[in-house]
Amino acid sequence: MNVDIQALNERIKQESAFVDKITTEVGRVIVGQKYMIERLMIGLLCNGHIHLEGVPGLAKTMAVKTLSSTIQTKFQRIQFTPDLLPADLIGTLIYDQKNSKFITKKGPIFSNLILADEINRSPAKVQSALLEAMQERQVTIGENTFSLDDPFLVLATQNPIEQEGTYPLPEAQIDRFMLKLSIGYPNKEEELEIMRRMTQKQIPHANPVVSPDEIIKARDVVHDIYMDEKVERYIIDIVFATRNPKDYGMPELAELIEYGASPRASIYLSMAAKAHAFLRRRGFVTPEDVRSIGMDVLRHRIIVTYEAEAEEVTAEDVVRKIINKIEVP
Numbered sequence: 001m002n003v004d005i006q007a008l009n010e011r012i013k014q015e016s017a018f019v020d021k022i023t024t025e026v027g028r029v030i031v032g033q034k035y036m037i038e039r040l041m042i043g044l045l046c047n048g049h050i051h052l053e054g055v056p057g058l059a060k061t062m063a064v065k066t067l068s069s070t071i072q073t074k075f076q077r078i079q080f081t082p083d084l085l086p087a088d089l090i091g092t093l094i095y096d097q098k099n100s101k102f103i104t105k106k107g108p109i110f111s112n113l114i115l116a117d118e119i120n121r122s123p124a125k126v127q128s129a130l131l132e133a134m135q136e137r138q139v140t141i142g143e144n145t146f147s148l149d150d151p152f153l154v155l156a157t158q159n160p161i162e163q164e165g166t167y168p169l170p171e172a173q174i175d176r177f178m179l180k181l182s183i184g185y186p187n188k189e190e191e192l193e194i195m196r197r198m199t200q201k202q203i204p205h206a207n208p209v210v211s212p213d214e215i216i217k218a219r220d221v222v223h224d225i226y227m228d229e230k231v232e233r234y235i236i237d238i239v240f241a242t243r244n245p246k247d248y249g250m251p252e253l254a255e256l257i258e259y260g261a262s263p264r265a266s267i268y269l270s271m272a273a274k275a276h277a278f279l280r281r282r283g284f285v286t287p288e289d290v291r292s293i294g295m296d297v298l299r300h301r302i303i304v305t306y307e308a309e310a311e312e313v314t315a316e317d318v319v320r321k322i323i324n325k326i327e328v329p
Contacts, residue, residue, distance in 0.1 A: 008224060008283030015218045016281060021209040022070045028204045029066045030059055031197060032190035038279060039181050039296060040067050040155070044215055045222050045275040048178025048268060049134055049154040051119075051300065058183045060157045061117055068113040069206040071215070073151070076111035080122040086129035093142045104141050109133050112149055112212065116156040120166045127173050130154065134176040151212055171303070178268045179293075180300035182316075218278070225274040226284040230329035232270070234287055238294060239266045241322045242302055250325055253318060256308035261301040269297045287328045294323050 019041060026037055036052070040063065043050040052060045061077075068075035078089065091107035108114070109130075116130070133139050137148045156177070174180075186194060197204065237248065243260030245253035273289040280289075295316065302315040 005226060005283045008221070008226065009281070011221050011224075012278060012281055012283055015214075015221045016278060018210045018214045018218065019279060022067070025070045025206045025209050026063070026066050029206050030063050031193045032186045033059060033063060033183070036060075036063055036181060036183055037067075039179055040064070041279060042272055042275040042293070043153060043155070043178060044151065045219055045278060046178060046268075046271040047151060047153070047219065048271065049156070049176060051156045051158065051174070051177040051180040052183055053158045053160050053180065054183030055185075056159055058185065060183055061115065064113070064115045064155045064157070066206045068115070070209050071113070072208045072211050073112040074149070075113045075115070076108040077115040077117060078108055079117050080119050080126065082121060082123065084122045084126050086126055089126065089129045090133070090139045091141050102142065104144060104146075106141075106146070107139075109139060110146070110148065112151050112153070114152075114154045116154055118159060119156040120158050120169055123167050124170060127167070127170055131173060131176065134173070151215060174300050175262055175264055177300065178272065179296040181296055182299070222271075222274050222278050225277055225282075227270065227274065228284070228329075231273075231285050231287060231290065234326065234329050235266055235269050235273070235290055237326050238290070238298075238322060239263075239269065241326055242298065242318070245322070248322075248326065250321065253321065256304055256311075256313050256318060257302060258305045259303040261298055265298055265301050269294065272297055291323055291328075295319055 022041065023037065030037065040050060042048070044067075052064075054060055065075070065077065087107065089107050090109050091105050093102040094105050095101075096103045119127075133148060133152075134154055137150075137152050139146050139148065154177075185191075239261050241248040241250065242257060242265075245251065245257065269290060272293040273285045276289040276293050277283070277285045298319045299316050302318055304313060304315055304318065308314075308318075
């Protein structure tokens with residue numbers, strides 16, 4: 001196994017060169033937010049959609065736009081509003097009078113990176129239009145089904161405050177997001193640098209430094225990263241503890257969890273842990289990789305009960321307790 005790991009480390013060293021290129025280029029525009037940038041990279045490496053939640057002004061939209069600027073690929077920003085229609089997203093059939101037949105007009109979803117800005121400001125019928133695209137990576141218009149280009153990522157932003165005029169995302173759609181990120185404020189030094197940088201005459205911009213082929217090659221390496229069976233069972237124990245906390249010595253959580261994490265949680269936790277190891281230039285997954293990414297994979301997959309809400313216990317509190325309780329292999 002040592003020989004395999006050494007060979008894998010060598011492949012990682014070669015295929016991860018683009019990570020430094022992207023990080024450097026994004027750093028020319030975005031100050032700090034290392035956590036957010038790293039998680040966006042994990043989404044790219046795993047082909048997983050990401051949901052970013054944070055108060056206004058934390059560079060969520062700018063970070064996604066900057067990341068897309070570093071990749072030589074198609075990018076589309078869609079501003080979600082209450083009057084948006086499904087056809088505005090995926091496209092529609094238009095009658096061509098000259099040829100007396102319907103032709104397909106494709107919507108903005110036919111891009112590689114989709115920025116769904118303030119995704120919770122559109123009603124359920126618009127949200128449901130994204131379901132097929134996010135899971136099957138295809139879109140059906142009329143009788144025709146069109147495959148979406150690879151890579152295809154939905155990067156959605158949401159404001160946790162100012163809920164007037166917003167619509168809660170359906171659970172089926174939330175579950176399709178690989179990661180949900182909770183974005184915090186910068187520290188004093190970072191905010192000072194932001195203030196200086198954004199008040200200059202010339203605001204910096206990112207340039208394309210990576211091709212989609214480099215990302216797709218790196219994904220193949222991520223899939224090959226070694227995960228021991230003990231780590232696999234550690235992931236399964238964490239996910240099962242969200243469904244049957246009594247079996248893991250946490251009977252007090254049984255009254256607080258309405259629904260536990262779905263099987264997607266196990267899949268995404270495994271994939272994200274491998275990508276986390278890849279970013280550390282490691283050919284194998286450790287329990288620390290799982291613990292580092294666990295909150296982002298699980299926080300939006302657990303639905304708490306009314307009792308939990310009454311006691312002001314959040315899904316994050318539940319996840320934190322489970323990760324701290326389950327024995328690390």
